[in-house]
Amino acid sequence: MRIDLHTHSTASDGTDTPAELVARAAVAGLDVVALTDHDTVGGHAEAAAALPEGLTLVTGAELSCRIDGIGLHMLAYLFDPSEPELARERELVRDDRVPRAQTMVAKLRELGVPVTWEQVARIAGDGSVGRPHIATALVDLGVVDTVSDAFTPAWLANGGRAYAEKHELDPFDAIRLVKAAGGVTVFAHPLAVKRGDVVPEAAIARLAAAGLDGIEVDHMDHDEPTRARLRGLAGDLGLLPTGSSDYHGTRKTVRLGEYTTDPEIYGEITRRATGAFPVPGAGGAHRA
Numbered sequence: 001m002r003i004d005l006h007t008h009s010t011a012s013d014g015t016d017t018p019a020e021l022v023a024r025a026a027v028a029g030l031d032v033v034a035l036t037d038h039d040t041v042g043g044h045a046e047a048a049a050a051l052p053e054g055l056t057l058v059t060g061a062e063l064s065c066r067i068d069g070i071g072l073h074m075l076a077y078l079f080d081p082s083e084p085e086l087a088r089e090r091e092l093v094r095d096d097r098v099p100r101a102q103t104m105v106a107k108l109r110e111l112g113v114p115v116t117w118e119q120v121a122r123i124a125g126d127g128s129v130g131r132p133h134i135a136t137a138l139v140d141l142g143v144v145d146t147v148s149d150a151f152t153p154a155w156l157a158n159g160g161r162a163y164a165e166k167h168e169l170d171p172f173d174a175i176r177l178v179k180a181a182g183g184v185t186v187f188a189h190p191l192a193v194k195r196g197d198v199v200p201e202a203a204i205a206r207l208a209a210a211g212l213d214g215i216e217v218d219h220m221d222h223d224e225p226t227r228a229r230l231r232g233l234a235g236d237l238g239l240l241p242t243g244s245s246d247y248h249g250t251r252k253t254v255r256l257g258e259y260t261t262d263p264e265i266y267g268e269i270t271r272r273a274t275g276a277f278p279v280p281g282a283g284g285a286h287r288a
Contacts, residue, residue: 003032006244011043013132015249018043019050026052034058051281066168078273079183100166107162158196182275186214192221208237218243218259
């Protein structure tokens with residue numbers, strides 16, 4: 001089985017619609033794909049309706065969190081999307097995205113970049129606006145060569161010149177809320193140092209003690225020594241090690257299924273989840 005547990009669609013900051021994403025996942029030879037848009041479940045219904053036979057959809061979201069002044073992302077899988085407390089927190093984060101993005105646009109203009117809010121809003125479309133949309137505008141303007149180049153201290157990285165904070169969950173609250181909604185939590189790209197400051201291992205240990213289920217090990221922003229370090233940390237803390245593409249369509253160079261999760265780890269995630277179940281493609285059984 002080929003399993004990719006971290007992808008994004010136009011419901012947040014990807015360039016593929018949810019329907020296009022699952023179609024491309026099937027073409028890429030995936031057996032399982034998770035749709036984990038930022039702080040929203042808005043793409044799940046479209047993805048499920050368009051799911052090709054033989055492909056299984058894992059519903060999820062990537063939650064924006066902050067601990068000790070450091071931003072982090074928490075992947076939440078197979079939770080009940082109607083659970084009111086978690087739904088309310090996701091809404092608070094989404095509501096803060098527009099003013100936060102407008103603040104970053106204003107900071108960029110102060111730095112001499114001729115970006116406009118109208119340009120960023122057009123790029124975001126109906127998605128949940130975020131830094132990748134602003135980064136795309138910087139690419140379009142020729143300020144940087146790639147979206148990844150915009151995520152540096154010079155521009156949009158955490159603490160960067162044009163960075164602005166937004167409402168974010170305490171990760172301990174995120175773990176509690178996701179578990180109350182029957183879901184499973186995995187710390188996304190925990191040592192992606194090129195994005196800015198990362199959470200120290202002591203804090204990861206505290207999150208594990210609070211019920212964190214796993215950490216994303218195999219990711220484009222982790223080099224081989226980092227992956228080995230994280231795999232050892234997962235073993236020490238009893239965390240599930242996952243692998244994922246963090247696919248954003250044309251916004252990033254990574255391909256669907258470029259990094260994958262071991263089937264046994266996926267099986268454990270589905271065993272722990274009680275809020276929702278993986279969705280098999282139309283007419284197709286889940287190939288477990």
